[in-house]
Amino acid sequence: MGKKAVVLPQERWELILSRADNLEAISLVCKEFFCISNNILHSLKVKNNLSIQQLRQLLKRFSRLKRIDLSKFEGEIDRAVLEIARSGLNVEALDVSYQKRITVESLRELGSNMNNLKTLVCRNIRYLEDSDLAAIATSLPWLEELDISYSMDYDDFNHFEDFAHSNNMYLELITDAGIEVLASKLKGLRRINISGNYLSDPSLLALSSNCVFLREIFASSCGRITQNCIALLFRRCPNLVSLSAHNIEMGSFEPSPSASSFTIENSIAYAKALSALDISGTVFxxxxxxxxxxxxxxxxxxxxxxxYDLSISGLSLLLHAYQSLEILDLERVESLTDKDISDLSPYFHHLTYINLSYCCRLSDSTFAILTRNCPSLERIDMEDTGLGAEDDLVMDYGKNHQIEYLNLQYNNELRDGTLEKIGRSCPSLRTLNVSHCQHLTSKGIREIFKSCKKISQVWSLKRFGGGSEIESPTGSRFKDD
Known part of the structure; x- marks a missing residue:
């Protein structure tokens, strides 16, 4: 007698299908899956080769979409934006990153039809000018999150500027004036990313004066932000939770005579809500x-x-005060030694992530200290350090069942023996990156698979002899050719 089929309720199927990677394909299995997928799909990432007609069909089919990502779309972006604006959907977040330009007409259409659009991501838009910022602010004054960051570094910018001048091109990018207009109209802004744009203090001062609900500000690689401005930001933004501002100049922009005495030192205490601080590249x-x-x-x-000139004794004072710290990034703090890490490690009890990449004076001792003394640690970045230099020493790595991710790229001293010890000390490891570790062989990779039964991803760009294929305990494969 055959077993009776088990019928799962719809809410159980919704829970199962909500975790699927390719819900669109699964929805074609049967009519029930088709109906369920239409109800639970809230986020759509548009493929690069999708046509406008196909996009229109998807927008009609998935009626509960809240987030749409067009960053990979290679068709006519303005037509795609217009389709979304006219779809009748209640979209809350739209990503149009990596496109050439977004026209004012498209932005106006969005503003006319999508009053609940709270998040707009315009990362790496090739031609984004002050007039575009004015159009965004005028069309979507209710925005709460805006990303207009650009990843072009200054060398790239200088080359591009030289090219523009030599070819009689008019180069116009975002300026402080554009940010000031933006800030004057987006009163409800809570999160903004202006990183990579060549801006200065007036931009941040305008945001802090007009956008009283600001919680997160990302202004890295802007070029001309001073500590005086950051100090005023701390004093003016009581709701500020996260700040990222690299390479702060120690000079001051003086909006008023009284403000000239404000420094980070005498203003940081005003940031009562600040939980994430990134002021890399600053003289500490x-x-x-x-x-x-x-x-x-x-x-x-x-x-x-x-x-580079980070005071280790000062860092010790800071870490002693914040022993509940969860994320610590000390990349390229080249003065750090194994002894420093040993002295600081008693304050690492709650760390879940640490980045020590390019700290060239750190070696196996540091890794052993982290595995032994950091019971909450889940991710470690130790790219291009001295890991492996103490391979011949007898060392207690301990065993840490929390660590799931290791980035150990470009460690030229790393050998199979050290990798085997690392595998035994991190039995819960899931992801390992050992790209460009020249002395590793397939033997070391096989050994770590034996120790780490959950591992599913291994990266290595080094060619191992024999072209053999290695299978992990989870069934994933690492091909060593």
Missing amino acids: SHSLLSSIAKAHIPLKELTLRNC
Whole structure:
């Protein structure tokens, strides 16, 4: 007698299908899956080769879409935006990153039909000017999150500028004036990313003066932000939760005579809600680190990349004050030694992620300290360090069942023996990157698969002899050719 088929209720199927990677394909299996997928799909990432007609059909089919990503779309972006604007959907977030340009007409159509659009992502738009910012602010004054960041570095910018001048091209990019117009109209803004645009203090001052609900500001690689401006930001934005501003100049922009005395040191305590701080590339004196330590802000994430003159004693004071820190990024703090990490490690109890990449004086001892003394650690970045240099030493790596991710690229001293020890110390490892580790062989990769039964992703660009294929315990394969 055959077994009776088990019929799952719709809510159970919704829970199962909501975790699927390709819901669109699964929806074609049967009519029931088709109906369920239409109800639960809230986010759509448009493929690069999708036609406008296909997009129109998807927008009609999935009536509950809240987030649409057009960053990979290679068709006519304005037609795609117009289709979305006229679809009748209640879209809350739209990503149009990596496109050439978005026209004013498209933005106006969005504003006319989508009053609930709260998030607009325009990352790396090739031609984005002050007039476009004015159109965004006028058409969508209710925006709460805006990303207009650009990843072109200054060398790229200078080459592009030279090319424009030599070919009689008029080069117009975002300026402080454009941000000032934007800030004057987007009163409800809570999150903004202006990183990579060549801006200065007036942009941040305009945002802090007009956008009283600001919680997150990303202004990395803007070029001309001063510590005086950051100090005013701390004083003016009581709701600020996250700030990222690299390479702060120690000079000051003086909007008023009284503001000239404001510094990060005497202003950080005003940032009562600040939990994530990234001021990489800044000159960190002992007194500055000490002032952050004394501020007693609710800090959970701290990023101090490229701080070459970082005071280790000051860093110790800071970490002692914030022992509940969860994320610590010290990339390219080249003065760090294994002994420093040993001295600081008692304050790492709650760390879930640490980045020590390009700290060339760190070696196997640091890795052993992290595995032994950091019970909450899940991810480690130790790219291009001295890992492997102490391979011949007997060392207690301990066993850490929390660590799931290791980035160990470009460690030229890393050999099979050290990798085997790492595998035994991190049995819960799922992801490993050992690209460009020249002394590793397929033997080391096989051994780590034996120790780490959950591992599913391994990256290595080194060619191993024999072209053999290695299978992980989870069934995933690492091909070593």
